[in-house]
Amino acid sequence: xDTLTIQTSxxxxxxxxxxxxxFKTPSFLNRNYKNVLIITDTSVxxxxxxxxxxxxxxxxxxxxxxxxxxxxxxxxxxxFDLISKAIEHGLDRHSLIxxxxxxxVGDLAGFVAATYMRGIDFIQIPTTILAHxxxxxxxxxxxxxxxxxxxxxFYPPQAVIYDVETLHSLSDEEIRSGYAEVIKHGLIxxxxxxxxxxxxxIAEKINDEVxxxxxxxxxxxxxxxxxxxxxxSNIRMFLNLGHTLGHALESEIGYGKITHGEAVAIxxxxxxxxxxxxxxxxxxYNELYTWLQNNNYPLQLPxxxxxxxxxxxxxxxxxxxxxVQMVLLxxxxxxxxxxxxxxxxxxxxxxxxxxxx
Amino acid sequence: xDTLTIQTSxxxxxxxxxxxxxFKTPSFLNRNYKNVLIITDTSVxxxxxxxxxxxxxxxxxxxxxxxxxxxxxxxxxxxFDLISKAIEHGLDRHSLIxxxxxxxVGDLAGFVAATYMRGIDFIQIPTTILAHxxxxxxxxxxxxxxxxxxxxxFYPPQAVIYDVETLHSLSDEEIRSGYAEVIKHGLIxxxxxxxxxxxxxIAEKINDEVxxxxxxxxxxxxxxxxxxxxxxSNIRMFLNLGHTLGHALESEIGYGKITHGEAVAIxxxxxxxxxxxxxxxxxxYNELYTWLQNNNYPLQLPxxxxxxxxxxxxxxxxxxxxxVQMVLLxxxxxxxxxxxxxxxxxxxxxxxxxxxx
Numbered sequence: 001x002d003t004l005t006i007q008t009s010x011x012x013x014x015x016x017x018x019x020x021x022x023f024k025t026p027s028f029l030n031r032n033y034k035n036v037l038i039i040t041d042t043s044v045x046x047x048x049x050x051x052x053x054x055x056x057x058x059x060x061x062x063x064x065x066x067x068x069x070x071x072x073x074x075x076x077x078x079x080f081d082l083i084s085k086a087i088e089h090g091l092d093r094h095s096l097i098x099x100x101x102x103x104x105v106g107d108l109a110g111f112v113a114a115t116y117m118r119g120i121d122f123i124q125i126p127t128t129i130l131a132h133x134x135x136x137x138x139x140x141x142x143x144x145x146x147x148x149x150x151x152x153x154f155y156p157p158q159a160v161i162y163d164v165e166t167l168h169s170l171s172d173e174e175i176r177s178g179y180a181e182v183i184k185h186g187l188i189x190x191x192x193x194x195x196x197x198x199x200x201x202i203a204e205k206i207n208d209e210v211x212x213x214x215x216x217x218x219x220x221x222x223x224x225x226x227x228x229x230x231x232x233s234n235i236r237m238f239l240n241l242g243h244t245l246g247h248a249l250e251s252e253i254g255y256g257k258i259t260h261g262e263a264v265a266i267x268x269x270x271x272x273x274x275x276x277x278x279x280x281x282x283x284x285y286n287e288l289y290t291w292l293q294n295n296n297y298p299l300q301l302p303x304x305x306x307x308x309x310x311x312x313x314x315x316x317x318x319x320x321x322x323x324v325q326m327v328l329l330x331x332x333x334x335x336x337x338x339x340x341x342x343x344x345x346x347x348x349x350x351x352x353x354x355x356x357x
Numbered sequence: 358x359d360t361l362t363i364q365t366s367x368x369x370x371x372x373x374x375x376x377x378x379x380f381k382t383p384s385f386l387n388r389n390y391k392n393v394l395i396i397t398d399t400s401v402x403x404x405x406x407x408x409x410x411x412x413x414x415x416x417x418x419x420x421x422x423x424x425x426x427x428x429x430x431x432x433x434x435x436x437f438d439l440i441s442k443a444i445e446h447g448l449d450r451h452s453l454i455x456x457x458x459x460x461x462v463g464d465l466a467g468f469v470a471a472t473y474m475r476g477i478d479f480i481q482i483p484t485t486i487l488a489h490x491x492x493x494x495x496x497x498x499x500x501x502x503x504x505x506x507x508x509x510x511f512y513p514p515q516a517v518i519y520d521v522e523t524l525h526s527l528s529d530e531e532i533r534s535g536y537a538e539v540i541k542h543g544l545i546x547x548x549x550x551x552x553x554x555x556x557x558x559i560a561e562k563i564n565d566e567v568x569x570x571x572x573x574x575x576x577x578x579x580x581x582x583x584x585x586x587x588x589x590s591n592i593r594m595f596l597n598l599g600h601t602l603g604h605a606l607e608s609e610i611g612y613g614k615i616t617h618g619e620a621v622a623i624x625x626x627x628x629x630x631x632x633x634x635x636x637x638x639x640x641x642y643n644e645l646y647t648w649l650q651n652n653n654y655p656l657q658l659p660x661x662x663x664x665x666x667x668x669x670x671x672x673x674x675x676x677x678x679x680x681v682q683m684v685l686l687x688x689x690x691x692x693x694x695x696x697x698x699x700x701x702x703x704x705x706x707x708x709x710x711x712x713x714x
Contacts, residue, residue, distance in 0.1 A: 009367065080433055087503045090679075115472070118498065118509045119588075141475065146444045152475045153510060231476075322447075 002216055006223045008138060008156045009230050015136060015219055017212055021163040022048060022125060025055040025098075028161050029123070035095040036062045037086055039109035043069040044101040044127050047169055052100055052125065063089045067108065071255050074108050074143045076151070082112045096121045099157075102128035102174075103135075103260070107149070110140030114155035123159045127166040129178020130261055132215045133185075135160045137226040137239075147315055148247060154231055164211055175202055176297055177261030180242070182214050183288070184268060185221040188238050188327075188335045193217055198287060203295050238335040241327040242268030245349075248312035252304050265297050270352050275328040277348065278338065283329055301356050306349055310342065359573055363580045365495060365513045366587050372493060372576055374569055378520040379405060379482060382412040382455075385518050386480070392452040393419045394443055396466035400426040401458040401484050404526055409457055409482065420446040424465065428612050431465050431500045433508070439469045453478045456514075459485035459531075460492075460617070464506070467497030471512035480516045484523040486535025487618055489572045490542075492517045494583040494596075504672055505604060511588055521568055532559055533654055534618030537599070539571050540645070541625060542578040545595050545684075545692045550574055555644060560652045595692040598684040599625030602706075605669035609661050622654050627709050632685040634705065635695065640686055658713050663706050667699065 001018030016028055036056065040049055045066045056062050065085045067073040086097070099109035099122060106124050113122035124135040141152025170178070179202050186194035200210060222239065229236040246267030250258060269292070272285045293299060313324045323339045330336055358375030373385055393413065397406055402423045413419050422442045424430040443454070456466035456479060463481050470479030481492040498509025527535070536559050543551035557567060579596065586593040603624030607615060626649070629642040650656060670681045680696050687693055 076433075076437055083501060083508055084503070087501065087507065115508050115510060117507060118496065118511055139475065144440060144444065146441070150444065150474060151440055151472050153472060154475055 002212065004216065004219055004223060006136060006156070007227050011156055011158070013157060013159050015160040015162060015223075017162040017164065017216055017219070019163065019165050019208065021161050022051045022166065023055050025052055025125070025161060026057070026060070028159050029096070030158060031096075031121075033094070033096040033121070034059075034061060035089070035091050036060055036098060037089055037091055037095065038062065038064040038098040038100050039067070039082060039105060039112065040064065040100040041067050041069040041073065041102075041105050044105070048100065048125075048127060048166055052098065061090075067105070069104075071104050071143070071260075074104050074141070076142060076144075078108060079112060079142050082108070083116055086112065086116050091116065091120065093117050093120055096123065096158075098123055098125060099135075100125045100127065102126065102131050103133075106131055106135050107139070107141050107152070110155060110157065111142055111152055114140050114153040119155065121158045122155075123161060124157045125161045125163070127163075128170060128174055129167055129211075129215070130174070130181055132162070132178065132218050133181040133222060133239075135162075136219050136222050137236075138230065148250070162215065164208055164215070167211065172203065172296065173259055173262075175206075176265075176295060177259035179295075180261030180265040180268070180297075182218045183291075184239070184241050184264065185218040187268065187329060187332055188241055189217075189221040190333045193221075194284070194332055198291050201295065234337075237325070237337050238327055241329070241335060242266075242271055244313050244324065244326045245270045245309070248309045249301070249304075251312050252308055253302065258298065262298055265292055266299065266301070266356070269299075270349070271326060271328055273352055274326065274340070274348050275330070278328055279330050281331060284332065299356055301353060304353065306346055306353070309349060310345060313345075359569065361573065361576055361580060363493060363513070364584050368513055368515070370514060370516050372517040372519060372580075374519040374521065374573055374576070376520065376522050376565065378518050379408045379523065380412050382409055382482070382518060383414070383417070385516050386453070387515065388453075388478075390451070390453040390478070391416075391418060392446070392448050393417055393455060394446055394448055394452065395419065395421040395455040395457050396424070396439060396462060396469065397421065397457040398424050398426040398430065398459075398462050401462070405457065405482075405484060405523055409455065418447075424462070426461075428461050428500070428617075431461050431498070433499060433501075435465060436469060436499050439465070440473055443469065443473050448473065448477065450474050450477055453480065453515075455480055455482060456492075457482045457484065459483065459488050460490075463488055463492050464496070464498050464509070467512060467514065468499055468509055471497050471510040476512065478515045479512075480518060481514045482518045482520070484520075485527060485531055486524055486568075486572070487531070487538055489519070489535065489575050490538040490579060490596075492519075493576050493579050494593075495587065505607075519572065521565060521572070524568065529560065529653065530616055530619075532563075533622075533652060534616035536652075537618030537622040537625070537654075539575045540648075541596070541598050541621065542575040544625065544686060544689055545598055546574075546578040547690045550578075551641070551689055555648050558652065591694075594682070594694045595684055598686070598692060599623075599628055601670050601681065601683045602627045602666070605666045606658070606661075608669050609665055610659065615655065619655055622649050623656065623658070623713070626656075627706070628683060628685055630709055631683065631697070631705050632687070635685055636687050638688060641689065656713055658710060661710065663703055663710070666706060667702060670702075 004015045097113040126135045138156035141149035144150040242264040246264035249263040361372045454470040483492045495513035498506035501507040599621040603621035606620040
């Protein structure tokens, strides 16, 4: 088992990465909680909920709440139901909430923990590759009909328990979605990490050791940035490489029709293309394109309205005064945030989409 | 004008206390905000909203949202509507929310600011005496049908602008409610402050200078405690003197039928009574009783179920593992948190209520 320590402005917590960790959950906790509520979704419930529950001794009062799987569960109505469940189960300020699942569950359960009685302890037990990204950094949120993650907090967990065995139950689509963020961590950190991922075929079963190494490196990149800028006032924005267009694509195409990571993958291609133009440099656009193609990422898009996409990009939380901000790369490992003129963006996006369609 | 500086774990902000401050709101801000949303209630809107709006130059985009006056507005439905309004008005991460009103508006607008796009700036412009307490300390929240303030955050404002002129529009009831917290700050800090309040007749118009002095002293007591224990892990609990029974009375009698401060006043009497018994000391119970009576505090209670009250006291957020915790006084200025046995509490409460009824 490997351990990474994350320092935040308010606490310090460990990320444990290894196999079979879910069977000894209490051993990773700093305190003896009397009352624990596990929040999970319908997919994960069937696979791992019992493993977590039975890792506790009978002295601990463990209850669970299950929401339907899928991003649409990250809504206000489920949020309030979960708060009500926490009250019903008698949780007080000294209780623990466990987020068992992927990014959706982590965000939703994390926001419940962040706001229940003004904040109680929570831990993350991620069950997706994508969650190597979302479970570190303390961002928790629910969606608003007008946009993703518009309601939330910065609220770090007490621990992240990453049992990579749980990743074997992921679909190909989920593996692709998660690896897009691993690639992103490569692109914004160092050539070597990016090269290493490029040699991995994720369309076939990934070796546990390789997976653990990639996850640890990805988490380290993220942790390093988040420690230096928790509240996203400057360098944390680098983590949004590929996300400005990615989020816009998710909304325009429709959540569920393209995964988050798949949309971000296309967003990263676009960011590389724009970076080459803006900085007059050569970047591994073709290498990334080829790797994505070889690993079955969907790279053909339906016909989309350029104006609609640009409007979505402007509504992005990171945008300031309605000009689009995007993370670009001066080189692999050298991200930079740029404000882009509408006219330039329209032309670039047109050309990019024409090439993809 | 007087200025007090409050240090929190994440920022530092000023509390400005004086007259006519509302006419120069922008001069108290650290930044030039392009987009401002003022959240207020129907009572305050008619009196002071225009003063705040016209204190900004036309370059600032100022919009407003109004909720019905009264504690019941601090609910989930208004909270979501306000988030939607913030989106509608185009607020981004660099915008400002102004909470204009009493504690209800401060809590509700503060929670909107704390969670909108994971937290944007907000300032408090309190218009009640009670808000001298709630506007300092960073607690924001909404109510759940099962209890007050069950959903919230610790989220400090960027500034508090206290224009005491706005306090002249308060009803006698609201003045009594606010002064209960001033008294509390006296009781937990020093005899001299308590004695000073005791000589003030709040049933008649209070002199502005006296009012400013009491508010400044009260805020200083609160700020001192909050700075040392922001997240209520130990000494911040002292601020709950009178609140354990107070909250229970509010719920049992019904919100709106007794004000928060009036309920807390009775709660403080009970805390003094219990303290005298537990510590075998003499405390100014009679002096407090007489002052409350002379200033028209309601001290006669309807018939209430002791069991129901004790159950409410147990549900208090501060309670741990279902024994009642109460703040007691070893002497004026020497608060201490004690866990109390059910049986003892039942007897004390019976006797206390018999004396009051």
